[in-house]
Amino acid sequence: MPGSVYVTGIGRGDGRQLVELGVMELLTRTVDRVGLFRPLAHDGRSDQVVELLRARYRLSQPADEILGLDYQRAAALLAERGMDELVTELVRRYHRVADAYEVVLVLGTDYADTQLPAELTLNARLANEFGAPVLPVVAGVDQDGEAIAAEVRNAHNAFAALGCDVLAMVANRVPDAETGATLEALADRLPVPVSVLPDDPTLAAPTVAQVARALGAETVLGDHAGLARDVRDFVFGGATLPTFLAALTEGALVITPGDRADLLVGALAAHSAGSPPIAGVLLTLGERPDEATTRLAARLAPGTPVLSVAAGSFVTATELSGLEGQLTAATPRKAELALGLFETHVDTAALAGRLAVARGDRVTPMMFEHGLIERARTDRRHVVLPEGTEERVLRAAEVLLRRGVCDLTLLGEEPAVRRRAAELGLDLALLGADEAAEGTGPVARVVDPVASPLRERFAEVYARLRAHRGVSEELAYDVVSDVSYFGTLMVNEGLADGMVSGAAHSTAATIRPAFEVIRTKPDAAIVSSVFFMCLADRVLVYGDCAVNPDPDAAQLADIAVQSARTAAEFGVEPRVAMLSYSTGTSGSGPDVDKVREATELVRAARPELLVEGPIQYDAAVEPSVAATKLPESEVAGQATVLVFPDLNTGNATYKAVQRSAGAVAVGPVLQGLRKPVNDLSRGALVQDIVNTVAITAVQAQEAAARTRKDASA
Known part of the structure; x- marks a missing residue:
């Protein structure tokens, strides 16, 4: 090495x-x-x-x-x-x-x-x-x-x-x-x-913030997202408004004397209409628009940067010549674009082999996240994202496409999705529902559920599935225009391999369509969830911390079996601890008896699976405690899958570990569905969305592999 x-x-x-x-x-x-x-x-x-x-x-x-x-x-x-x-x-x-x-x-x-x-x-x-x-x-x-x-x-x-x-x-x-x-x-x-x-011109393009720093410009208007836009062109304003508007290009920074309020307002109005979206406006000569114009500018294109410099346009242009974008800690998006370029054009597997770095036993959060991305890339799947105008979802989509993780469908009104992506300065190259893709790389399409020709087909399918609830085709036609139902039906009908939602929708809005349409696997009694808890040196699997409030013994056993299977799918060797406030035979009572019964059900259903219960958390994960309380156990002290007796305990514990131990919590990951649908926290970060989509893609790979295996059996 x-x-x-x-x-x-x-x-x-x-x-x-x-x-x-x-x-x-x-x-x-x-x-x-x-x-x-x-x-x-x-x-x-x-x-x-x-x-x-x-x-x-x-x-x-x-x-x-x-x-x-x-x-x-x-x-x-x-x-x-x-x-x-x-x-x-x-x-x-x-x-x-x-x-x-x-x-x-x-x-x-x-x-x-x-x-x-x-x-x-x-x-x-x-x-x-x-x-x-x-x-x-x-x-x-x-x-x-x-x-x-x-x-x-x-x-x-x-x-x-x-x-x-x-x-x-x-x-x-x-x-x-x-x-x-x-x-x-x-x-x-x-x-x-x-x-x-x-x-890549996107990498070479400076951000508006980098232009501002290079010129020592003052920010008159604009937010953090606006200042992070790439400057792909410079347009110098001095002509009449009609001529000026015809010269605008997408991603351009408009440079104009500060007393040309007509060009400022015109550029921002064009941006607001999406024809074309600009990076921002740079006012020269130290001139600033009056208060009324400034207020109008802020309303026309909220967040769009307007900068001011004392120098004239010629001096400013000279200073900007040769200015290129930089990879910095303040430009994480450019880092993702750079990695996408590297991974697309470098044989990373061959290079890693030549590096010959030996893998250790430890699994850090970053290693786990990298592993997700790499596994998803090996057999590209198609994931639908119902929240097509949500900023975090769009930013995650750009990362996913650049890293070659999966193909995507974004749901929403097509003009609104395109306009929002352009406002954020994202390079998504969005395709319409019926546009042909060029090349073999990952693509993102925009589909409007309200206008899509699939709406009638999905209404028929949904009405048939929910006929026992009295759902007519007329009612179904309205229901399937909802992005969550439309996305779920895309997965059900094989038009997508999985769905991820929840950044702007409640858990119920994401999961209910899956319960109604996709339903559970034949070998799963219920739908449950796990979190991958990435600690400093290992990954633990916690279940169920998001779905079932108070499972009975049979349901708890099903959660354990499903969680063990999910752990194995993602490279975590399952050693299952059925958690309780008591270890072994030291305690009794309804709560402990439920866990004890569930443990026996797991052993009967999966005799080859290593499982211990009831067991306390410390005895499950700490070898020194296990040596005292359960010295003969193959699970105690080295458990990797921890099954909580109820949602109250599981949810509180995962959040306590996440905040107190600095663990990265990836999830919730739903399990037990016939096809993968996953929920996001409404506070999810861009990287959380990327991880969840990668997990969904891997789940889809596993589902496809099982289907092939069953077909050949």
């Missing part, structure tokens, strides 16, 4: 931060304790990539431990004592990090005003001294395929000649039209894998 991986370049402008992010993603999927080391840094400058990696991957490593020497001090040491002394000092600082972590990601020099000679040679020597394989990144900006391929070969040969173990080569920021030619020119020409990543 290498003690580190050294990502480096051969010059400026290679965008290697994307590769550094991708490699860190690979390492944290496998290893719990990943360290970070940048041998040389700029004194006084904020290291945006280091801060991004620390924030995204929850690194507790102190920032001053990550940085070796600043360039000024390194140049002085080089001048006074020579290269050997400089390298010796950096090696000493590196080992201070390497000794404390399982693997270290090393970030090479940035070739920007470093005052150091022969930086490529220095990076190669440091990699050799650290015992780290190198992953060189070559810039492909504004070059053709042959030229890029030649540069990649030259870079490989240079590092190999300096004695480096070259892990792989990456050509980054390659013009989209040249990616095929570059790959063809490099085919079988090097002894290591080569990846070619296209230049």
Whole structure:
């Protein structure tokens, strides 16, 4: 196992931060304790990539431990004592990090005003001294395929000649039209894998907030979401309003003198109408609109940024020339886009194999989340999201598409969904219900339940399923226009593999249609739920904490069996603890007797399953307590599936552990349904939605596998 991986370049402008992010993603999927080391840094400058990696991957490593020497001090040491002394000092600082972590990601020099000679040679020597394989990144900006391929070969040969173990080569920021030619020119020409990543204009686009910082602009109007929009174009306003409106482009930042209230109002009105949605407006010359115009602007396009600078339009344009987007801790969306690009164009499985990092026994929250994403990607499924205009759902949809997790259907009025996505500056490339998809990548469609031709078909199906309740087709026609019912019927009819809802709907609104339409599996007595509780070093499964208030013994046994099956599906070896306030035979009473009876029912139904009950929580998870209370048990002290006697106990416990122990709670995950439908908390974060959709996709994979198995039996 290498003690580190050294990502480096051969010059400026290679965008290697994307590769550094991708490699860190690979390492944290496998290893719990990943360290970070940048041998040389700029004194006084904020290291945006280091801060991004620390924030995204929850690194507790102190920032001053990550940085070796600043360039000024390194140049002085080089001048006074020579290269050997400089390298010796950096090696000493590196080992201070390497000794404390399982693997270290090393970030090479940035070739920007470093005052150091022969930086490529220095990076190669440091990699050799650290015992780290190198992953060189070559810039492909504004070059053709042959030229890029030649540069990649030259870079490989240079590092190999300096004695480096070259892990792989990456050509980054390659013009989209040249990616095929570059790959063809490099085919079988090097002894290591080569990846070619296209230049993505979304990553190169600065956000409105980055423009504001670069210019020292004042924010007149705008919220956090508006300032996070990408600036994809600049439109300079000076013409009459009709001519100006015709020049607007999607994602443009309008730059106009501050006294042109007509252009300000016109641009915001066009944005509000979605024709086209702009990134914001930048007012020059230090002029500000009057109070009445400002109030109108705020009402026309709430949240849309309006900035003000003292300089004129020409000076402002000069300052903005060459400004590019950055991957920072403040731009998590760009990080997701970058990872999507990396995972699409890099053979991550092959690269992970060459890294040869041994997987440990510990499973951290991040490893569990990574595992969900990877499993979902292996056999892409189709998930319907009924809350198509909800901001968090749309942001999650962009992440899911970029990471290749699944195909999506967003429900809602198509113009409203498209307008909301554009307002948020999201790159979703939404398709209409009947539009053909190009390529083989994941797609997102928009379907309006009210206007969809499927509405009549679904009304017939729903009326047939609910005929025993007196539901007519006329009534069903109204019911199925509801997004939750429409999405559920898409799943029931095989037009989607699963559904996720609840960010803006109640649990009842999400689950009731599933109870009525999809119903339970033949081998499940009830629908129940589990939470995956991701602790610092392991994942526990808690059931049922969301659905059944007071299950009887038979229902409790069914919850245990279903929870064990769910645990196994997601890589958690099931050892089931049937929880109570009493352990073994030490207590009696109706509550304990229910758990005792449920335990016996589980043993009768699944004799091969490891189960213990009744048992107290501490005896279930703590080996020292188990050794005293149940020394002969195969479950006590090492339980992975914890079944609570009632909803009150389960819900209170999962929230207490989540808040007090800092656990990541993934769920609730519904189990027992014939096809997967999952509920979200109305406070769900974007990452929670991404995780739940990935879980739903994996459940759909498992359901499809069972169907194939039954068909072949």
